[in-house]
Amino acid sequence: MLQERGIQVSHETLRQWNIKFAPLLAEELRYREPCRGSRWVLDEVCIEIRGRNFWFWRAVDDSGAVLNLLLQGR
Numbered sequence: 001m002l003q004e005r006g007i008q009v010s011h012e013t014l015r016q017w018n019i020k021f022a023p024l025l026a027e028e029l030r031y032r033e034p035c036r037g038s039r040w041v042l043d044e045v046c047i048e049i050r051g052r053n054f055w056f057w058r059a060v061d062d063s064g065a066v067l068n069l070l071l072q073g074r
Helices: 011-032
Strands: 040-049 052-061 066-072
Touching: none
Parallel strands: none
Antiparallel strands: 040 052, 052 066
């Protein structure tokens, strides 16, 4: 965006901005992340894709938020 406006910024300036602002952005993203429930359930389903069987695993917390997904061929 700066280059479109005719402002030249060196790699060192970008590195310094990253050092200064990355922790603030990471903290903001952590704050926005929804709280996980204390209890969770692991669902397991066998599905067929193109004639092959796969195992689909899904971890869900007590509020219904999906925590993780995994699709395995064996």
